Amino acid sequence: MRNLKFASALGALALLAAGVATSLPVDARAPAQAAPAHPRLLPLEGGQNFRDLGGYRTRNGKTVRWGVLYRSGAMNALTANDYAYLDRIGVRTVCDFRSTAERDAAPVRWPGGQTPTIFADDYVLDMGGMDFRAAASWSAEDAKRKMAALYPHLLDQFNGQYRRMFAQLLAGNVPLAFNCSAGKDRTGVAAALILTALDVPRETAIADYLLSNRYFDPKKAMASDPSTAAWTKLPPAVVNAFMGVDRAYIEAVFKVIDTHPGGARAYLRDRLGLGDAELKQLRARYTA
Structure with missing residues (x-):
């Protein structure tokens, strides 16, 4: 397989060309759909994995x-009706975790x-050192192991952006939406951090x-x-491992959090600036 350029690689993992199998499993432990008054997935014509984090019960x-x-996920396909909907629900702040190349390839043009x-x-x-030039020879399990190994790097690379997101939440600049390209990897880690906080x-977070x-x-x-047509050269099972999510991926993040000296509470304090006062x-x- 020809050498691929992955300047925006996590976006490319999710943006795959036609002809690739797209059937993904749904974990049986996934939370049930919310009541109609509060849809989990927003009713957007061009939305991508755009959902509300509300409704989850806390420990207390x-x-x-x-x-x-x-x-x-990326908001570049939103329609005029979608923008009007987001304006009605009052979206005030957006944290876009996409790379420069991803944003240039799929710009979002708000009215x-x-x-x-x-x-x-x-x-x-x-x-995180992942070399895709050999990806055509990988098995699905190879791909899953590589994705699980990648996830802890997201905590480090996006620490500054996650800190800024929490700063906006602490300032009350909401409603706030945060996104990457697929809304599953960088965004998935961010959502797990918010729910943990x-x-x-x-x-429930998983x-x-x-x-x-x-x-x-x-x-x-x-x-x-x-531009992602090259992904059709990969085995479908490998592509599914990359474009889906797996419990092992997010558990790799939680392992970093749990093994931090002092556990999750200390991780939030030391790495994200969320001490007892900020968590309170x-x-x-954001809970009631």
């Missing part, structure tokens, strides 16, 4: 507030007068992460980036 019996915390405050960094994605049980197997649409993503403030704002 409170509930994450609906309508203030949104996780999403005049409706643009939220957008935070994004210019960078080249670090794939809000004292949502670990299994179940939310696994919902990307239900709500991420690779065909829709592919349509926004035709977040939980007061």
Whole structure:
């Protein structure tokens, strides 16, 4: 297989060309659909894995507030109706975790007068030493092991962006949406960190992460980036391992958090600046 350029590699993992199998398993422990008044997946024509983090129960019996915390994939395919919907629900801040190349390839053009405050960094994605030139010979298990090994690197590379996201939450600049390309990897880690900070049980956070197997649409993503045709050269099972989510991926993140001296609470304090006062403030704002 010819040498591929992966300046925006996590986006490319998710944006796959036609002809690749797209059937992904849905974990049986995934949380049930919310009541109609609070849809988990937002009713957007061009949305990609755009969902509300509300409704999850915390350890002390409170509930994450609906309508203030949104996780999403790339927003470049949103329609005029979608922008009007997001304007009605008051999206105020967007944290876009995509790389420079990803944003250049799939720019988001908010209508005049409706643009939220957008935070994004210019960078080249670090794939943690993963070499895709040999990917055609990988098995699905090889791909899963490599993805699980990659996830801890996301905690390091995006630490500054995750800190900034929490700073916006502490400042009350919500509703806030955070996204990457597929809304499953960088975004999945961010959502797990938020739910952990809000004292949502670990299994619930993992179940939310696994919902990307239900709500991420690779065909829709592919349509926004035709440059990913080279991915059709990979075995379908390998492609599915890359474009889906697996419990082992997010558990690799939680292992880093749990083995930090002092555990999860100390990780939030030391790596994200969330001490007892900040956690108390977040939980007061975003749970009820």
